[in-house]
Amino acid sequence: MDIQRINPTKRWSDVTVFNGIAHFVEVAEQDTSADMTGQVNQIFAQAEAMLASVGSDKSRLLSVTIYVTDFANFDALNVAWEAWLPQGCAPSRACVKVELADPSLLVEMAFVAAAG
Numbered sequence: 001m002d003i004q005r006i007n008p009t010k011r012w013s014d015v016t017v018f019n020g021i022a023h024f025v026e027v028a029e030q031d032t033s034a035d036m037t038g039q040v041n042q043i044f045a046q047a048e049a050m051l052a053s054v055g056s057d058k059s060r061l062l063s064v065t066i067y068v069t070d071f072a073n074f075d076a077l078n079v080a081w082e083a084w085l086p087q088g089c090a091p092s093r094a095c096v097k098v099e100l101a102d103p104s105l106l107v108e109m110a111f112v113a114a115a116g
Helices: 036-053 071-084
Strands: 003-006 015-018 021-027 061-068 092-097 107-114
Touching: 021 036, 036 071, 036 107, 061 071, 071 092
Parallel strands: 061 092
Antiparallel strands: 003 015, 015 021, 021 107, 061 107
């Protein structure tokens, strides 16, 4: 099978698809001064656009790895997460505390989804 890379650059592709599985990573791109809820909602909007670009949607998520800089923001993350996902469609999920390359970012998410 061929690997499909959408908008590849020297450092990353917006989405990489192989064997019907899409992989992509999102951080807040519009307002990095936003609080955790604001950054998570930006990520979710961007993720929906990436999913649509490969004929998928959030109900087809397989797993999400979430990188947070401070577990004090964990409750806000979970509230937004639960409001965003359709009932019965929660993917497997890992959440790890890290230091992100851009100190204004509070969260980064790596998505894996079934492509359409």
